Amino acid sequence: MKKAFEKPVRALLSRCITYALNQHRSKWLLLLLLSTGSYVHAQETFPVNGIADPHEGCFAFTHATIVRDAQTTLSNATLLIRDGKIVEAGTSVAIPKDAVVVDCKGKYIYPSFVDLYSNYGLSEPKRGGSAWNAAPQFLSNTKGAYGWNQAIRSEINAADLFVADDGKAAPLREVGFGTVLTQQPDGIARGTAALVTLATAKENKVMLRERAAAAYSFDKGTSTQNYPNSLMGCIALLRQTYLDAQWYKSQPAKEGINLSLQAWNANQSLPQLFEAADKWDVLRADKIGDEFGVQYIIKASGNEYQRIAEMAATKATFIVxxxxxxxxxxxxxxxxxxxxxxxxxHWEMAPTSPAAFEKANIPFCLTAADLKDVKQFLANVRKAIEYGLSEQKALESLTKTPASLIKAYDKVGSLEAGKLANFLITSGPIFNDKTILYQNWVQGNRYIIKTDGWNDVRGVYTISLSNGASYTVNINGSPVSPALAVLQQDTLSGHIDINGKLVALSLPLSKNSKSSIRLSGIISDNSWTGTGSDTSGNLVKWSAIFVKATPEKGDTTKAKAPVTVGSMYYPFNGYGWEKLPQQLDLLIKNATVWTGEKDGKLENTDVLIRNGKIAQIGKGLSAGSARVIDGTGKHLSAGIIDEHSHIAISKGVNESSQSVTSEVRIADVLNPEDVNIYRQLSGGVTASHLLHGSANAIGGQSQLVKLRWGQNAEGLKVTNWDPFIKFALGENVKQSNWGERNTVRFPQTRMGVEQIYLDAFTRARDYEKQGAGKRRDLELDALVEILHQQRFITCHSYVQSEINMLMHVADSFHFRVNTFTHILEGYKVADKMKAHGAGAGTFADWWAYKMEVQDAIPYNAAIMHKVGVVTAINSDDAEMARRLNQEAAKTVKYGGVSEEDALKMVTLNPAKLLHIDSRMGSIKVGKDADVVLWSDNPLSIYAKAEKTIVDGIVEFDREYDLQLRTRIATERNRLIQRMLAEKKKGTPTQKATFVPDEMYHCEDLQGGHQQAIGY
Known part of the structure; x- marks a missing residue:
């Protein structure tokens, strides 16, 4: 009885579905169709409230152009799906009797898109409830057996939080997506992401893989914990967590249960996804990955095209x-x-980003993430194609590549047997401007995007009226906007309006006639019927018979001219190079050479530079193949070395959250695009010692760089140098100038600062004695290096009592303080500093800018120098560094220091403090060719650096700088005119906004700023 009843019901249901597919505006029939799909493979563990219907939907989409994948297109083909999956896609598919046949003649079928970066179905993470003036939070407030830091959220699983949301799925479906990888973007370790479809169904049905990837970033997210509060702190925490997880895996009993580290280790077998905030973060993440044997999939930011060679070197796949x-x-x-x-x-060149990845053979996929309006996604794909991206690569980046990356190509990403029935039906090639996306099928369920133009009625028809009249009409135009012409001796333009299966026609009979035949009716395949009225208003019946197709006209659309954009600059600002300068052999002739050595100042002397080194010094040298630079009337000195600088640092100079942060590294956060590099080259600076700030007793590890303008972060670093670290004393460390909320971090007194040092080095000594299996602690590793004279201290200092205190602590642990910086009371303790072996890096005449510098005097540097302390003049300021030659000159006035010794305070002496005087700091055969050609005595206020040479490369040339200023003005004007033209066309614009650059001093917790006008 059941089988006898089932057969006619299925037949009726099939006919209803067929009718529904043709009647796109029938809402109740659409619901009927979707409800049948929802029964497919219903979970048996879910009870049914009513009568179960195990009906299986089978559909055959015929006569379509099927784009099976980016490499394979089938003409006049059929796609057969059943039970939400693809059965077959080909040109000779046998259609089952129970299949609902959908004629897709003239249409294209594509795989639905896959997006690997989404937070679909997940609520926005909320920051904890601490008040704005709450005291610092040192440990996690997450309840349970989790790790110590809230920013490590490896135990979070998106699958546990996911809630299907059709309101948010619909916009994604409307631009072609059928599957997304969703994660909660919160924290440095973000836990796992889930792979889900965008179907309208329960969560258990749309979830394809609950743990599909592990996600990371350098953003601490909603954590209310103070540490980390800088980019270098975030990187240090990530690095330490890798080490902790490895240790925990081998020594679980020592830690007890740590659910965060357990989850971290479990997640390592998954694809590893990393969100980068910019191109430099990409390289930082890749470096971390290299340290721990992890190849990240990088979610890009959009400016990576500016350093595409470096992106290729990462060997990563990108989500663009x-x-x-x-x-x-x-x-x-x-x-x-x-x-x-x-x-x-960037406005002009950003659309070239996907093409840049393709041209560099870097694997990538595209994402709708970061768009303010997801409706712009397809338009932006088309724009990327206009700017050089191939259509094939665009499709691949939205289908096969993301599916393969997430190990789901067996389920989605192409139209092959056994995969989910996730596909798009379009009016033409998906990336054509005029193509209409009609439907997006997800897991065998249809979602209508647009109906207009589904039925292509174009062609030649004979219309017959019941009064015996007959007319031939040609319906042309586009499927969405058809046009009608009455074919007589004179072709007359009529009117046609189609609404689903309903049609209305207006047929003029002559050019000047004010009346027309008006008809309305129903479209049914190639035969139309209905009623209407003739020109006299008489009622008539009518029918239309299809005669032939309208011949396709050739594409008369003018091909778009190739988009041209400006030149790439390295770095990406107005003063950048279009092509990086090369190392040259140079002969500087007839200059006054300030050697900084025992030879002193040599008049009318030549200096030959070969292979980046100083090769010869003398008179009448032969140039050979070297480029000759006339130094007549000019002065040549060694390049200035700034022993205390904070330029070229990204997102924080202080990791100010704890009293000891020796694990953080300036080397991790270099910013090679800081315009202060160029500005300081214009002042003769060739090397800078980049220091952590002074917010804590033991700050971060420093980095010595050469000012190689245009290089990436690794290219700036000086290699094979003795590593240094920043210590600090005084008001900043004890937070006396931080405000009332910062009264709980130890220390709060100068006495407490001493105890911090004693405790830290005691812990380091005990840590070193631990045997095999100990947890590697990056904080203590750096302190152990100090104990063994493998890392050297530069200490922020002012007050003599604290200076004496730190030297005493160092003597107690058998190491020495290498350099006291600022040291404005150094003149009081210069004899003790000399006995200890400490050097000094100081200001020429800064004083009275806070309480602990009231005793500063401008004779400080001269007094320390005369006592025998190696003394340097440094900047601690991006602006002052451009005039360090003049700061050194002040010691001639204040203290009577000789000119040559004064110049050494910014050349050879800082080189001695940094243990690089065998390589830099003076003009001596064999040393690095870091030299400056001055227009005058380098200590004169009138002296200008005409050429600054680093490693034999002319990094700054004053004549070329004038050309750059002209280039900047020309390029700005060109781009302004382009933007004005865009506004005139009605294109949306954004408000002009001043974006300040980062510029730091010792005490900055969030950074100072400077204007970015012009460059």
């Missing part, structure tokens, strides 16, 4: 966003002058 910036409203010139040239160039 299409968040192209809008043109900037620069109509008001007062607004325009605040917009950096780099921002203008």
């Amino acid at each position: 966003p299409l968040n192209f910036p809008s043109a900037i409203d620069v109509e008001d010139p007062n607004d325009a002058r605040f917009v950096a040239l780099a921002d203008m160039k």
Whole structure:
């Protein structure tokens, strides 16, 4: 009885579905269709409230152009699906009797897109409830057996939090997505991401893989914990967690249960996904990955095209966003002058990003992430194609590549047997401007995106009226906007309006006639019927018979001219190079040479530079193949070395959250695009010692760099040098100038600062004695290096009592303080510093800017120098560093230091303090060719650095600088005109906004700023 009843019900249901597919505006029939799909493979553990219906949906999409994958296109093919999966896609598919046949003649079928970066179905993470003026939080407030830091959330699983949301799924489906990898973007370790479809169904049905990837970033997210509060702290925490997890895996009993580290270790077998905030973060993440044998999939930011060679070197696969910036409203010139040239160039060049990845053979996929309006996604894909991305690579990056990356290509990403029935039906090639996306099928369920134009009625028809009249009409135009012409001796333009299966026609009979035949009816395949009225208003019946297809006209659309953009600059600002300068052999002739050695100052002398080194010093040297630079009337000195600098550092100079942060590294956060590199080259600086700030007793590890303008972070670093670390004393360390909320971190007194040092080195000594199986502690590793004279201290200092205290602590643990910096009371304790072996890096004449510098005097440097302390003049300030030659000159006035010794305070003496005087700091055969050609005596206020040479490369040339200023003005004007043209066309624009650069001093917790006008 059941089988006898089932057969006619299925037949009826099949006919209803067929009718529903043709009647796109019938809402109740659409619901019927979708409800049948929802029964497919219903979970048997879920009870049914009513009568179970095990009906299976089978559909055959015929006569379509099927794009099975980016490499394979089938013409006049059939896609057969059943039970939410693909049965077959081909040109000779046998259609089952129970299949609902959908004629897709003239249409294209593509795999639905896959997005690997989404938070679909997950609520926005909320920051904890601490008040704005709450005291610092040193440990995690997460309840349970979890790790110590809230930013490590490896135990979080997106699958546990996921809730299907059709309201948020619909916009993604409407631009072609059928599957997304969703994660909660919160924290440095973000736990696992889940792979889900965008179908309208229960969570258990749309979830394809609950643990599909592990996610990371350098953003601490909603954590209310103080540590980390800088980028270098975030990197240090990530590095330490890798080590802790390895230790925990081998020594679980020592830690007890740590669910965060357990989850971390469990997640390592998954694809590893890393979100980078910019191109430099990509390289930072890749370096961490290399340290621990992890190859990340990198979620890019959109500016990686600016360093595409470095991106290729990572060997990573990228998830590339299409968040192209809008043109900037620069109509008001007062607004325009605040917009950096780099921002203008990024607007123009950002759409080239996907093409840059393709041309560099870097695997990538595209994402809708970061778009303010997801509806712009397809338009931006088309824009990327216009800017050089191939259509094949665009499709691959939205289908096969993301599916393969997440190990789900067996389920999605192409139209092959056994995969989910996730596909798109379009009016033409998916990336054509005029193509319509009609439907997006997800897991065999249809989602209508647009109905207009589904039925292509174009062609030649004979219309017959019941009064005996007959007319031939040609319906042309586009499927969405058809046009009608009555074919007579004179072709007359009529009107046609189609609404689903309903059609209305208006047929003029002559050019000047004010009346027309008006008809309405129903479209049914190639035969139309209905009623209407003739020109006299008489009622008539009518029918239309299809005669032939309208011949396709050739594409008359003018091919778009190739998009041209400006040149790439290295670094990406107005003063960047279009091509990095090369090392040259140079002969500087007839200059006054300040050797900084026992030879002193040599008049009318030549210096030959070969292979980046000083090769010869003398008179009448032969140039050979070297480029000759006339130094007549000019002065040549060694390049200035700034022993205390904070330029070229990203996102925080202080990890100020704890009293001891020796695990953080300036080397991790170099910013090679800081314009202060170029500005300081213009002042003769060739090397800078980049220091952590002075917020804690033991700060971070420093980095010595050469000012190699245009190089990446690794290219700036000086290799094979003795590593240093920043210590600090005084007000900053005990937080007396931090405000009332910062009264709980130890120490709060100068006495407590001493105890911090004693405790830290005691812990380091005990740590070193531990045997095999100990937990590696990066904080203590650095302190052990100090105990063994493998790392050297530069200490922020002012007050003589604390200076004496730290030397006493160092003597107690048998190491020495290498350099006291600032040291404005150094003149009081210079004899003790000499006995200890400490050097000094000081200001020429800064004083009275806070309480502990009231006793500073401008004779300080001269007094320490005369006592025999190696003394350098440093900057601690990006602006002062451009005039360190003049700061050194002040010691001639204040203290009577000789000119040559004064110049050594910014050349050879800082080299001695940094243990690089065998390589830099003076003009001597065999040393690095870091030299400056001055227009005058380098201690004169009139002296200008005409050429600054680093390793034999002319990094700054004053004549070329004038050319760059002209280039900047020309390029700015060109881009302003382009933006004005965009605004005139009605394209949305963004407000011109001043974006300050980062510029740090010792005491900055969140950074100082400078204007970015012009460059």
